[in-house]
Amino acid sequence: xxxxxxxxxxxxxxxxxxxxxxxxxxxxxxxxxxxxxxxxxxxxxxxxxxxxxxxxxxxxxxxxxxxxxxxxxxxxxxxxxxxxxxxxxxxxxxxxxxxxxxxxxxxxxxxxxxxxxxxxxxxxxxxxxxxxxxxxxxxxxxxxxxxxxxxxxxxxxxxxxxxxxxxxxxxxxxxxxxx
Numbered sequence: 001x002x003x004x005x006x007x008x009x010x011x012x013x014x015x016x017x018x019x020x021x022x023x024x025x026x027x028x029x030x031x032x033x034x035x036x037x038x039x040x041x042x043x044x045x046x047x048x049x050x051x052x053x054x055x056x057x058x059x060x061x062x063x064x065x066x067x068x069x070x071x072x073x074x075x076x077x078x079x080x081x082x083x084x085x086x087x088x089x090x091x092x093x094x095x096x097x098x099x100x101x102x103x104x105x106x107x108x109x110x111x112x113x114x115x116x117x118x119x120x121x122x123x124x125x126x127x128x129x130x131x132x133x134x135x136x137x138x139x140x141x142x143x144x145x146x147x148x149x150x151x152x153x154x155x156x157x158x159x160x161x162x163x164x165x166x167x168x169x170x171x172x173x174x175x176x177x178x179x
């Protein structure tokens with residue numbers, strides 16, 4: 001018999017959903033949303049087309065020790081929404097810093113859910129980070145607004161490789177100093 005690892009991440013409440021730890025039952029909806037080219041191309045690491053088994057491997061890797069990032073699922077089931085609306089992750093860095101990464105299901109874009117998720121994560125600050133970093137591709141103005149709405153300040157231009165796009169893409173880097 002297989003047992004799912006008991007998550008040690010806190011549940012973070014937002015107005016329309018909760019941010020809860022990732023679980024194996026999330027594979028189906030995460031796979032459905034990340035197979036969308038628009039989601040994949042807004043990230044550095046999601047390939048497009050999404051290979052068979054990629055979502056299962058991602059979830060399994062992230063449920064085990066040594067994943068390198070903490071993953072929360074935006075779960076709207078308590079409010080009549082889907083069990084998976086998107087994902088938010090924090091990757092610890094050195095010197096009390098963390099990087100925040102997020103994506104939301106395309107059908108829910110421009111509804112404020114991403115801003116709500118980032119604001120809830122900033123308020124909870126589960127890593128107790130002194131500084132949060134984030135980056136967005138320069139052609140993703142919506143994600144840039146999400147960050148500035150949550151108190152992030154523009155830090156500078158850079159570039160990052162996008163697996164889905166198969167090339168390096170210009171980015172904007174943002175920083176938020178925590179209290």
